[in-house]
Amino acid sequence: MHWLPLLGVAVVVIGFALRFNPVPVVVAAGVVSGLAAGKSVADILTLLGTSFVSERALLLFVLTLPAIGVLERAGLREHARNWISRLHGFTLARLLISYLAIRQVLCMMGLTDIEGHAQTVRPLLAPMAEAAAEKRGAPLAQEERNDVRAFCAATDNIGRFFGEDVFIALGAVLLIQGFYAQHGIELEPLQIALWALPTAICAFLIHGARSVLFARRINAMATPVEAASDPVEKQKLPDADQHG
Amino acid sequence: MLTIEHAYWLLALFLAGAAWLNLRGRRGWHAAFWTVLAALFACGDFVLDAAKSHNEVPAQLAGIGVLALAVLAPRMHRGELREREEVMREADALRLRHKLFVPAILIPLVTMAVALFGSYAAFGGMRLFAQKQMTLTGLALACMVALIAALWVTRARPRAGLIEGRRLLDTLGWAALLPLTLAALGGVFAATGVGDAIAQLVRMAIPVNSALACIVAYGIGMVLFTVIMGNAFAAFPVLTAGIGLPLLIQLHGANPAILGALGMLTGYCGTLFTPMAANFNIVPVALLELPNQSDVIRAQWKTGAMLLILNLILMYFLVFRH
Numbered sequence: 001m002h003w004l005p006l007l008g009v010a011v012v013v014i015g016f017a018l019r020f021n022p023v024p025v026v027v028a029a030g031v032v033s034g035l036a037a038g039k040s041v042a043d044i045l046t047l048l049g050t051s052f053v054s055e056r057a058l059l060l061f062v063l064t065l066p067a068i069g070v071l072e073r074a075g076l077r078e079h080a081r082n083w084i085s086r087l088h089g090f091t092l093a094r095l096l097i098s099y100l101a102i103r104q105v106l107c108m109m110g111l112t113d114i115e116g117h118a119q120t121v122r123p124l125l126a127p128m129a130e131a132a133a134e135k136r137g138a139p140l141a142q143e144e145r146n147d148v149r150a151f152c153a154a155t156d157n158i159g160r161f162f163g164e165d166v167f168i169a170l171g172a173v174l175l176i177q178g179f180y181a182q183h184g185i186e187l188e189p190l191q192i193a194l195w196a197l198p199t200a201i202c203a204f205l206i207h208g209a210r211s212v213l214f215a216r217r218i219n220a221m222a223t224p225v226e227a228a229s230d231p232v233e234k235q236k237l238p239d240a241d242q243h244g
Numbered sequence: 245m246l247t248i249e250h251a252y253w254l255l256a257l258f259l260a261g262a263a264w265l266n267l268r269g270r271r272g273w274h275a276a277f278w279t280v281l282a283a284l285f286a287c288g289d290f291v292l293d294a295a296k297s298h299n300e301v302p303a304q305l306a307g308i309g310v311l312a313l314a315v316l317a318p319r320m321h322r323g324e325l326r327e328r329e330e331v332m333r334e335a336d337a338l339r340l341r342h343k344l345f346v347p348a349i350l351i352p353l354v355t356m357a358v359a360l361f362g363s364y365a366a367f368g369g370m371r372l373f374a375q376k377q378m379t380l381t382g383l384a385l386a387c388m389v390a391l392i393a394a395l396w397v398t399r400a401r402p403r404a405g406l407i408e409g410r411r412l413l414d415t416l417g418w419a420a421l422l423p424l425t426l427a428a429l430g431g432v433f434a435a436t437g438v439g440d441a442i443a444q445l446v447r448m449a450i451p452v453n454s455a456l457a458c459i460v461a462y463g464i465g466m467v468l469f470t471v472i473m474g475n476a477f478a479a480f481p482v483l484t485a486g487i488g489l490p491l492l493i494q495l496h497g498a499n500p501a502i503l504g505a506l507g508m509l510t511g512y513c514g515t516l517f518t519p520m521a522a523n524f525n526i527v528p529v530a531l532l533e534l535p536n537q538s539d540v541i542r543a544q545w546k547t548g549a550m551l552l553i554l555n556l557i558l559m560y561f562l563v564f565r566h
Binding site for chain 1: 254303335355398410422425427442484493502519527528531532533535
């Protein structure tokens with residue numbers, strides 16, 4: 001057993017801890033781990049190149065950006081906000097829970113890529129959630145706005161992860177089945193998918209409850225003083241440097 | 245026939261367009277970054293085909309491209325990209341109202357239509373969509389349909405698609421690339437035996453005769469490995485071959501179907517904790533313009549931790565039933 005390739009893991013951990021830009025950290029980890037395993041530079045380059053281009057599907061979400069951008073230019077986010085703020089009874093908690101339920105059910109049917117951070121969270125869910133939160137009667141402070149957006153992204157992730165495992169025709173279930181088949185254990189996909197259901201239901205209950213608590217916290221933080229503050233201020237985007 | 249390669253070429257075209265706009269805007273680092281990435285996307289299939297027939301030069305050039313991206317990434321600072329004024333956006337929003345939702349909804353709807361019915365679509369005896377990665381091919385098609393609809397609804401000029409798309413792409417910046425680089429790292433880790441070393445370490449640390457200790461080691465191992473790799477799919481075969489199969493299934497008689505399903509889900513809890521799962525935890529930070537890298541993780545780790553404990557309990561009580 002070879003322990004040296006674990007150096008690559010150390011590079012990742014240290015790089016992330018020191019808040020270097022993650023892209024060079026990750027590439028460096030690959031190079032270190034390859035060198036430690038005794039591979040030649042040419043082999044490492046081949047390995048990096050082929051692994052990178054075989055995973056191109058991960059960037060396809062970028063194709064949504066032109067359409068979403070054009071709609072944003074014409075006020076998509078503003079309209080989503082206006083619309084939700086006119087709908088009575090559509091509270092932040094209800095919005096988050098409905099989104100979670102839809103996301104989980106669609107993923108259980110194998111439709112994982114039709115919603116996502118680029119497709120639905122930025123253009124629709126986040127502005128709707130902000131508008132729903134502002135129904136408390138006071139505009140959101142920048143920090144609260146960030147919290148609401150982050151919670152939307154979290155809700156999308158949880159809905160996706162704990163939905164897709166129940167779908168039998170691709171991804172997780174087939175990977176599990178394939179692994180066991182290689183080791184001489186034959187299983188039906190449905191046998192595996194069924195046992196993902198209890199966790200899926202618990203994920204909905206736990207995150208749903210957390211959504212209610214989160215919405216309550218946002219509601220409780222409304223201070224009437226802020227309502228009078230400059231309305232232009234809230235539209236400013238954070239310009240903090242993200243490059244860590 | 246539409247295949248996933250067409251989608252990659254389309255994406256390469258968009259990246260090249262974004263590079264061109266950046267070059268004209270005197271943002272050289274951004275221009276170089278998107279140019280290299282566009283080249284990697286356009287030539288990807290050529291690289292893979294060449295590697296299959298043992299010509300490794302294109303793959304090595306692609307590897308150099310990846311190194312170049314790593315060098316360029318830290319130089320991409322988020323600059324000032326002007327968005328249309330809010331007053332004008334607000335005015336358009338009041339005029340166009342729900343019409344604005346139609347193109348946005350078209351993205352999921354067309355993708356879903358292709359995913360569900362794409363296998364039956366044919367024209368003159370030829371299938372319209374290749375079977376391989378049909379949903380993602382559908383997503384690419386849906387994006388084009390939505391773009392045309394968006395231009396039509398908003399009466400914007402076609403080049404607005406490139407300009408606005410590039411604005412969002414530059415907002416993402418290097419974060420867009422992270423999922424791909426991490427996946428490539430996964431490939432390298434798998435080829436250099438990192439996984440086996442970790443499974444070995446875990447086995448050295450636990451008393452193998454205790455079923456509970458094995459369950460906890462398997463579950464925590466799945467989480468830790470997922471946190472390091474950013475992907476439960478990478479962790480599953482390693483940990484199940486290292487701990488699940490020999491100790492839990494063969495030694496303690498665990499039910500493989502239940503163990504597999506719950507083991508994978510335990511790994512998913514780990515995905516909620518880690519910046520390595522960049523497409524879920526870092527990309528949205530950039531897309532939603534949040535100030536800290538860890539904002540999304542902070543919003544979700546409690547749900548993940550509760551589900552992790554719950555999964556370990558479920559595993560302990562379900563897998564040994566007969």
